[in-house]
Amino acid sequence: MKKYGVILLTLLVLILGVASGAGAQDKKTYIVGIDGDYYPFSYIDENGNPAGFDVESIKWIAQEMGFEVKIVPIAWDGIIPALLAKKIDMIYSGMTVTEERKEKVDFTDVYWVVNQAIATKEEANWTLEDFLAGKCSVGTQRGCSAAMWVEDNLVKTGVLTEDKLKLYDNFPLAVTDLLNGRVETVIMDEPVISKAIAGKPLKTIGVISTGEEYAIAVRKEDTELKALLNEGLKRLMSSPYWEELIEKYEMK
Secondary structure, eight states, X not given: OHHHHHHHHHHHHHHHHHXXXXXXXXXXXXXXXEOTEETTTEEEOTXXXXXXXXXXXXXXXXXXXXXEEEEEEOOGGGHHHHHHTTSXXXXXXXXXXXXXXXXXXXXXXXXXXXXXXXXXXXXXXXXXXXXXXXXXXXXXXXXXXXXXXXXXXXXXXXXXXXXXXXXXXXXXXXXXXXXXXXXXXXXXXXXXXXXXXXXXXXXXXXXXXXXXXXXXXXXXXXXXXXXXXHHHHHHHHTSHHHHHHHHHTTOO
């Protein structure tokens, strides 16, 4: 009897192992598109791995809601086309909700709100008033809400000439050109500016209160995914881990 008991126990362990393995394999995997140069929200760390406030957030949500994620960095100006082409399933990377973007994609509930900040060299005499008057050249990331703000409020109104707005594939390139004197100011979301100029001979000269709302972008037809993410965001933002992330990335 003891022999048969051991056999039965072994079979039971094997069955449970297969069942649990099948359950793990049955989990849906969603591909998450991020900007790989958008610290502190999303970036590639020194080991080549996706990291950041948004990256850790979606990993927590995935575990909480029972799905898997694969995180892929994509050039920002091509990230919505990648979503529409079904190369990725969502964009979770500090994306501002705009009317223009809402024509193409759908958004979850808002999880963060930011304003735009302007930075220049420490020794420069540029002021926020100079920036708003179009007196200095401006650098920022192509396709981002900062670029949209400058184009809508300064270029299209004739305050800033088009040749004074320089657009880059990512924001660190704009900061490099600021340091090298190729542009006189840069503009980007306030948390990104704070981290980008830390330890460099740069300073913030002002903040424009734009009240931009961050949310996760999904395809319009993916209503179930949107509902899943909204529930995940709700749970995350009411959990202690949310405050831990805010403190870790010095968001306030």
